[in-house]
Amino acid sequence: MRITLLSLLLLCLAAATPARAELHITRDHGGYVEEYKAKYKRVREKGERVIIDGICNSACTLVLGIVPMNKICVTPRASLGFHQAYYDKAFTFGIKVTSSEGTSDLMSYYPDTVKDWIRRNGGLTTDMKKIKNGVELWKIIDPCPEEW
Template identity: 80%
Template sequence: MRLSLLTILTLLLLSAVPARADLRITRDHGGYVTEYKEKYERIRDRKERVIIDGICNSACTMVFGIVPLNKVCVTPRASLGFHQAYYDKAFTFGIKVTSYEGTSDLMGYYPQPVKDWISRNGGLTTEMKKIKNGVDLWKIVDPCPEDF
C-alpha cells in the first residue's frame, strides 16, 4: 500500500500532538500545598478535566481554586475534606502544628462557594470537615455527566 505525502505528514503531526487526559481522583488524602499547586497548574494549562470520583482531602481540594470549575466534576462517590494547614510533622517532632500562614494561603485559592461552605460549617479547624455527595457539593461543583 502506498501512502501519499499528505497522509504521512498528517500521521506525523497527529503523533506529535500530546493526547489529552483526564485526571480521575479516587483516593487522594492530600500532601504538600506547593506540589498540588504545581500539579493543578499543569492540568489547568493543558486544559485537562478533573473527575473527582472518591476521596479528595486536604491539599487535593486546591483543585477548586486552580483548575477552572467548568473543567471539574464530581461523581456520586465524591467526598471532599477540609482542614487547617499544618507544618510537616517530620519537622515538629511528630506534633501537628497549625500553620496559620499556610491556612490563609489555602483559603486564598478557594472560590467563594467553598469559602461559604467552610464558613457555614465553623471555619477551618484541625479536624477534617467533609462534604459528601449531595446539594452542598453541587453548590460548589457540577456532577459529572453520565458518560464518565
C-alpha cells in the same frame, strides 16, 4: 519502511483526533501544598479535565481554586475534606502544629462557594470537615456528565 494507504489513513486519523486528557482523583489524602499547586497549574495549562471520583482531602482540594470549575466534575463516589494547614509532623516531633499563614494561603485559592461552605461549617479547624456527594457538593461542583 513501506507505508501503506491504510497506515497513512490511520496516522492522519490519530493526529486529527483530540486527546481526552483527564485527571481522575480517586483516593487522594493530600500532601505538600506547593506540590499540589504546581501539579494543578500544569493540569490547568494543558486544559485537562478533572474528575473527582473518590476522596479528595487536604491539599488535593486546591484543585478547586486552580483548575477552572467548568473543567471539574464529581461522581457519586466523590467527597472533599478540608482542615487547617499544618507543618510536616516529621519536623515537629509528631505534633500537629497548625500554620495560620498556610491556612490563609489555602483559603485564598478557594472559590467563594467553597469559602462559604467552610464558613457555614465553623471555619477550618484541625479536624477534617467533609462534604460527601449530594446537594451540598453539587452547589460547589457540577456532577459529571455521562460522557465523562
